[in-house]
Amino acid sequence: SQQGEEDPQALSIQEGENATMNCSYKTSINNLQWYRQNSGRGLVHLILIRSNEREKHSGRLRVTLDTSKKSSSLLITASRAADTASYFCARGGSYIPTFGRGTSLIVHP
């Protein structure tokens, strides 16, 4: 399978805590993309990290990429109730963007 696989499947934290989600993949990539999906909505692109990058930041988001381990992580710092959503990774390579089942994040106020 070429899809990304997110871990854990579900994560429940308190507001203000950090949330870390992981993504593993099986084949080579050009980039790895993270998306968020709020209930009843489409996926929204959050951040793209290229295969020659190791870390990238966007606001409270930090993404790391380890191509030797074929894994990526998404860290949300100082989480807010509004961060409650499902988070997906997608591998960009020989272009068929496929997604895993996502991590369901619940942030309790």
Added chain:
Amino acid sequence: DAGVIQSPRHEVTEMGQEVTLRCKPISGHDYLFWYRQTMMRGLELLIYFNNNVPIDDSGMPEDRFSAKMPNASFSTLKIQPSEPRDSAVYFCASSLRDNSPLHFGNGTRLTVT
């Protein structure tokens, strides 16, 4: 830009009926994708187009499913005849070029009774 527009937002139909889902991608985007999302199977890629040409339809589950893109601003996904197991949320997405981020519509929730 209004983003990717899908219609209808909800569709309820009886088994055996024809269902047509519609999508208007973002202007200027070269790629268009149709996905299906269920609790059991997650987000599955059904088919994608490049410059209106279908490139990979290996994800289309059966001959009952067909997709067209007659021009750069419109695509349809048709199910004929529909079955209860087709109940899912169907998403359309577009992207500017190869390996660019995808822009998703808000989906069509299909219920087949």
